[in-house]
Amino acid sequence: MVRFSQRLITVGKGDGVDYPIWNLAMGGGVLIGIVAITHVIVSHFAVGGGFAIAVIETLAVRRGNPAWRALAKRSSLMLILVSTVFGAISGVGIWVTIGLVQPAATSALIHNYVWGWAAEWGFFILEVVTALLYYATWDKVRPRTHLVIIWLYAFAAYMSLVIIQGILSFMLTPGRWLETHSFWDGIFNPSYLPGIVLRTGICLFLAGAYLTLAALREHDRLARAPMVRLLAWFQVAGILLAYGGYRWWEHVLPESVRAIFLGGKALLPALAATRHLALWALAAYLLVALFAALAPRSHMWPTAVAAMLAACVFFGAYERLREGARKPFVIRDFMFSNGILVSDIGKLDEHGVLATAVWAARGSAASQEAMGRAVFRAECAACHTIDGYLSIRKLVAPVDPDMLNGILGTLREEGKEYARGTYTHQGHVATDKLDYPLMPPLVGTAAEQEALAVYLLTLQPSHIAEASHAQ
């Protein structure tokens, strides 16, 4: 198995920078974020919702309770609309966007995990068919068969989470995979189990929060209270699980990853604020859920909507945190956000990044400025846009040429530190020790660095003013 990691380093050029770059004003990362957040909320709801509906229909059948049956039936159309329509389309949407924005990373992931995804696809078939069948067989089959269908759905939906969580968590904490490149080491990485617990909690409370909205449409007050109470306990259990899972997740992260958003000197204050938001939202949610459990008759639209909002805020903030903590990597300690492999730094410094970044390099021979633009496209455009998200024009506006050279020089020196393994321990880089812990190093030749500086200076307002003055 160790053989593979060596082969990965030596075979092929495969630097990941040789794809065309899709120029997107909002920034590709933001687009992925939007699609991914939508998809995870929908898909976790699909998992939790299936389980909750299964429990509710089971109780309805056991107790012969028509109101509970009506609740399950009412919720099931939403479940199929969400899971088989929106879940499926947004799931494909993730594939489409990551392939467009991060082709090299997508390719790396698919080479490692195609069998994992294929297995998940097997569960997904079962999930889709049972969802459609469940909705179509109300009033048609015997209750027992109907229960079998929804429990199969719940099983299949949960199993796809069990698989996908392996791949998601791998990107942040690849763990032993860095040395072995083994499928199982990658899947069962350090943050796998904490993430499973956390996500299971999220599934439960999302389902509880949504089904409460459906339960409030029950007009019979006597029938409504026990439903609201049961769903409230669903949420309380989910919140506690999620909290435990979250703490455990923080605990298993490497020190330098935690440093990005934790503690008094967080590297990214915005992420630290996101973390506070997540935890406060969860605390507030717990209070609302306890209120609903203890006083179900008073839990009406305002508090139910507040619960739903708090659930989504916590979840969204956590996902944001997880994605943000990965900077500057797509696969931590292995591949940077711009597709460059950590193991390729030395080679790229020697031959130049434009020697392999064929798409970015188109037209780069025209002038030094064109060459600089090409380097920017290859190495920086993955995070910085010109005027939009993380606008490079704004960032270079205040610096003079000396400062800029200082920044770029430091970024390039950091590449050498990566290559030498100065801050690397067992494959893991202590990025918090770097001057620019959130940016990949600048790789390439000295001429490329110079060209990049020339190009970046042309973006400054003073330069533009001069140019228009000269006209």
Added chain:
Amino acid sequence: MPNSLIPALDPAPLPGPPWLFQVLWVLTFFIHIVFVNTVLGGTLLAALAGLAGEGRRETRTLFVEVNSWAISLAITFGIAPLLFIQVVLGRFFYTATILVAWAWLGMLVLLTVAYYLNYVAKFRLRAGKGAGAVVAVEAACFLAIAAIQVTVNLLHLQPGRWAVVADHVWAALSDRTFAPRYLHFVFAAVAMAGALAAWVAVRRAAHGGDAGACRAMARFGIRAALVATLLQLADGFWLLLALPEEVLRSFMRAGAATMAPLGVGVMAGVLLLVVLAGISDPLAQSTRVRRVAELVVVAMAVMVVTRHQLRDFYLAAARAGEQVTVAPQLGPLALFLGVFVLCIGLTIWVLVRAAKDRPAPGERAA
């Protein structure tokens, strides 16, 4: 030097033997295209059903109801070929999609719109209202999605066109084979949906459905399939002759391996035409109607193989010297096969159980 734009092969080894990926890819693509044709052809026929006097509502309702699960299955079975193409030809595929990024992303928007429109149509029809306009817009969405797919496919096959398309994105459409290839899919879809409508009508009539409406729907389906197949045969030759010369030549030279599937496909098409032309009263000729459905599926199956073979010839030059390393992940492969067999087994079991299980008189239903 057009080929200098081809990204390098991913340095990670393939996690299984190449032939296995090819087999799984072709197999899952075939299932995908069966559902795609049902949806695309069905929605087109539902939109065109306005032309059929009697049986219009039945035809429209049939396809709108079928769509409400067939779209899901088309998407679900699209995921697998999407995985396998990335494993085998990722560097060509990603590049092609990035070059037409907005269209590729827009496909999802079209898909979402079409799916929800289908639900609108379904509930309108169930409420006894008309849905012609809704279905027409839905059909337009699916036609556009098909055009995007064909564009990306033609682009990933021909790295030589990338530079031009990078500078002028509309050049993505200017390929000699675009029109015949696109029409080839559309005609196949219509033929399949027509056969499906006829077959359903025949079965309904046999189970006591309204004979007049069933006959009208079956006639409409048969006529649609006949027209589509006629056009298809002409279009097929157009496509063949429009192929780039070296691709056509390698295809012809490859002997039985390529000529057999193509030959079977053409023969199935001709036979289909003969069988269709011989149907005057579909309800009385139910065996013939079933033959039609079978022939359509056979033709599609072999054409999927031909399509896959053509891809290899298109890419032969660009992939020459490709040195793929293979490091099979046997455990994960076994996991996939186990899960797949289990899930397909459970799916079939639960479908059968749901179809057979009916409460006895007086017994409660779910």
